Amino acid sequence: MKIGYIRVSTVEQNTARQDDMLKLEKCDKIFKEKRSGKDVNRPEFQKMMKYVKEGDTVVVCELSRLGRSMTDLAMIAEELRAKGVTIKSLKENIDFDSPSGVLMYHMLSAFAQFERDLIRERQKEGIKAAKERGQKWGAKQIYGTDDRAMCELFSAYQRGEMTMEEAVSKFGSSKPTFYKHYNKWREGVTE
Numbered sequence: 001m002k003i004g005y006i007r008v009s010t011v012e013q014n015t016a017r018q019d020d021m022l023k024l025e026k027c028d029k030i031f032k033e034k035r036s037g038k039d040v041n042r043p044e045f046q047k048m049m050k051y052v053k054e055g056d057t058v059v060v061c062e063l064s065r066l067g068r069s070m071t072d073l074a075m076i077a078e079e080l081r082a083k084g085v086t087i088k089s090l091k092e093n094i095d096f097d098s099p100s101g102v103l104m105y106h107m108l109s110a111f112a113q114f115e116r117d118l119i120r121e122r123q124k125e126g127i128k129a130a131k132e133r134g135q136k137w138g139a140k141q142i143y144g145t146d147d148r149a150m151c152e153l154f155s156a157y158q159r160g161e162m163t164m165e166e167a168v169s170k171f172g173s174s175k176p177t178f179y180k181h182y183n184k185w186r187e188g189v190t191e
Helices: 016-024 043-051 070-082 099-132 148-158 164-171 175-190
Strands: 002-008 029-034 057-060 086-089
Touching (some): 002 016, 016 029, 070 086
């Protein structure tokens, strides 16, 4: 079966051009939505992904209708390929079932990996630059979790010298985190 997928980014945009192209392609079923391609959790896209089965071909007017980044396209292509489903893009004249389409699939995968590697490299460089500027990195240090000040805070809370809200605020965390540390401290005191 030929399964068509139509997407435009906003409600104001018109799908007529894509409708016409997929009608000429004689798609058996068409999924259509007006959502940004940045999110792969699009309702009609998800329905289409569940609907397709081995031997089907997903037809799109252009590859950017499936996903906005190389990474997304490669993941979508891999998921469809694993199901035995091919992709046909009309604008780029690519049929992932042909030798040139298989080559294009591998190129997409390589570019997606390259994109991921570049992102990781930029993250590492950004972290290194932040550390060199003296910025703290990692989880926020909780109020004296291993020193005397923490013991004094927990003792004051235990004696009723401050409310739970005051203790949590001074500790600088959420209630569950405060209680986790408080209970560990109490266990250590009573042993």
